[in-house]
Amino acid sequence: MLGLLISEIEQKEMEYLIRRELDELLLDLEDHRIDHMVKRAMKERYRILFQLYRRVASEKECMKYIPSQIEK
Structure with a gap:
């Protein structure tokens, strides 16, 4: 596990x-x-960024970006 002091x-x-x-x-x-292949990569990137976002943003702010919104 790594830590970050900011x-x-x-x-x-x-x-x-x-x-x-x-x-x-x-x-x-x-x-x-x-293209669908590109969108799949974009969805994966979104999930990774959302995980990072959860670590720095409040729960209220995170609710706006829950990944289920992109599952179309």
């Missing part, structure tokens, strides 16, 4: 960056022009 400002920055990436992935997953 300040509150760094936590907010990480939260913001991950949230932006999650939003971008959600938009791209709705695009019908993207």
